[in-house]
Amino acid sequence: MINYGIYIHFPYCIHKCSYCDFYSIENLNSRNKFIRHLTNEISLRTDEFSSPVKADTLFIGGGTPSLMKPHHISQVFESLHKHFSFESDSEMTMECNPGTIDVKHFKAYKELGINRISFGVQSFLDKDLVFLERIHKPDDVSNAIQIARDTGFENISIDLMFALPGQTIEDWKYNLESAISLETEHISAYSLIYEPGTPLYENYISGQVKIIEEDLDFELYSSTHKLLTGAGFEQYEISNYAKNKKYCRHNLKYWSSEEYFGFGPSAHGYLNGSRYWNYRNNDTYFKLLTDNSLPTEGKETLTLEQKAFEAIYLGLRAQGLDLTKFQNDYGIELANNISKKIKMMESDNLIRYFDNKVILTNKGYFVSDNITLEFARMLK
């Protein structure tokens, strides 16, 4: 029996950050209503499965899930437990903003079963936080982590962001060292993306904001690897580092083509070989669920070829592409020149290759799109 993953999207923020293109709104008034409809969606989506559905990861993202009040989250859990049966060692993550921490809330999360906290820190420098329009201050972070630790959380992650306009290598090292000193189990370090539709993107188009040079971007990226591996972390995906194998198991499901439920506006799911996505609008979401209709905006059933292509890029971005398994799973023959190409990429230090498995190096991760397309071509 498969153990599914569960993603819940909580679409509220006190203030939307300039770079963020995930769906959320700043008016918090409809939260109660949202929780009601969310639990309805959970019930509707699991309806066609023989209950209870087995699951072993939960990820509550957003938005700012730490804006959920204890009674909200207990309603959600009540619904989840009604329709899912969780493995005893399930990973249950909640994203938190270091600026919206409440000891009482943390205790409630813990009691309900949340066992992993992911803090959206982004930077320890005030100028960066102002630029990104974050609502918290640098000092809030250690405080928030302290509270989480005191509450008993043993699996904590910090999100950081590099390649900010004007960022120097010193700025970034300061951020990394600050993060390391907090001794969390996990660090994600994302390169800033200019997403169309965000205020940041508008500022870039109008010329007010400049993207940093590719070489500096690479330098920041590779210094991340150097500092974090030096501090005992292991890079297990392009942007993700963990100590003692405390990988984010939920995210690993995405990257190993496993199936998951997605609940909430704009959430994506992958069930029975079909990817679906929900409407990216609360009102539409509410309206459809009021009629007991699924809030699905679109879906696609993957062809074998699409599945194979996904397996390549998802595998390569995380824990590697097992060519033997790949051939067995998809029945696709590899091109003759594959070993020559693999050798070349190996000698350029872009990949490691052993047991017929391809794993990207730190350098390779940063050009993973190219490597993906190279492999996709070889599978012609």
Place this chain on the structure above:
Amino acid sequence: MDIVPLERFRNFCIIAHIDHGKSTLADRLLEYTGRVSAREMVTNQILDDNPLEQERGITIKLHAIQMNYKADDGHEYILNLIDTPGHVDFTYEVSRSLAACEGALLVVDATQGIEAQTISNLYLAIGNDLEIIPVMNKIDLPSAQTTMDEVKHQIMDLIGSKDEEIIPASAKQGLGIHEILEAIVKRIPAPKGDPNAPLKALIYDSIYDSYRGVIVNIRVFEGTLRENEKVLFMMTGKVYETEEVGILYMTRQRTKQLQAGNVGYFTASIRDLHDTKVGDTVTYDKNRCEKAIEGFQVVKPMVFSGIYPADADDFEDLRESLSKLVLNDSAITFEPESSTALGFGFRCGFLGLLHMEIVQERLEREFNQTIVNTVPNVRYKVIKTNGEILYVDNPAELPKLQEIEEIQEPFIKAQTLTPHEFVGNIMKLCMDRRGVLVNQTYLSQTRVDLHWELPLAEVVFDFYDKLKSTSRGYASLDYEFLEFRKGDLVKLDILLNGDPVDALSSIVHRSKSYEWGKKLCDKLKDLIPRQMFEVIIQASIGAKVIARSTVKALRKNVTAKCYGGDITRKRKLLEKQKEGKKRMKQVGSIEIPQEAFLAVLSID
């Protein structure tokens, strides 16, 4: 049908520079003689009916239209207008359509004066003993008031005509149209010829029609062409039986026969356009005329380039497309060739760069081919040490250095006409292109006629554009092949990460090789995108590297995140990148965009 006596026929063409109003004038003549209505005129320039022709404002194929005109003398005349192509690449075709006429309208823009192309065609017309009727067009333009007198003098100087023989006109406004038609009737001689003599007809154009085979457009000089008769093409030696014979109104109109003096068409189930060469003479197989019409030439391509399918799998498709294209355009030559860099493709020959661009565009638009084009070059004559003579139209096929006694390159005789203030600029341009000034004449106080001898290779690229920009658009160019001349020429190779890319090789003059090599390396550096590894670009002559540049390794290509479970979006972004890669040619492990193979064309 009543037989119209020969003295009521007039065959004429229009000589004009691009933009001087040829098509508009032709439209106006057709409208005046009632061949088309004014309403049809609004949307169309009737003669330039190919979309490419309309876009570029030039005539590529020839056309002919017959008009009936009731003249002031009370008689009805049959006027055959034979259109001519308007570009230097097509000089021979022009000469053949002129040979089909007795007269020509020389149309000159009253604000611009005469251009080199016009003069060269004018000389062709005079050489064919054509009666010239000068027309000064666009007199309605306000600026014409100041330039008209000078233009008038240019015309008088050139053809020795009198002031009153020049017809002021505005095709746009419909001014002077009646006068022009009267002049055609009065001044152009009627064709001569004996309808009972052995058939003698000139092919001035032929068009491929997928249903009826080749439609041959002819001017009958002697005898009468009839249906169901065996005809001989004297140069190609082919014999066919005529099927349909007719004249060219707006559409083809069957008349069953065509008499000496008239212009028309015939079909004969001809499947290969190469059998009906422009300039060839058609006669009856049984009752042959004594001598073929003079002036026939086999049209030879001047510019060559490799055309490769972007995707190697499309090679056969490309072959089929080229074969079809050649049915419509017999001036193209193509032969299979292979390149280590590009795989299998074709070496194609064109009349000139414009012709090359037209062929490329037609392949992409009409035949949906995605092609990679290599740098165009001229055909060199190579004399080997063992005395063997080779013609090389692909730099990759140049023999080894030690086997070459000498390389000769084609030279052209070029004529540029320019207002005198640009003479300095043009001198500099031509000198830079290794040109030799042969003659310089003042056509008027302000207009200079410069004669040059230039290596064709130096003209093929951007010479025309440079000439235009250096003379603010005023100078004009015409040229013809002169001879092969020995030159200090070397083969310049381009190496990517140490491996020569044959499709990027070129033959250049030694004096320019260093500068050229450097510019090419720099240009390629900008055109080749960063790859996962460093790409070193080198230019070399033999084993000697003369220039170098580097495309730094790509450091980052990892776009959308994959953290909210939105895998679909990431896949779509990657699929987009994958599509983009299709426009790239993989040479070894290096991806080269198609533009890079034409880098030479965009070097300053």
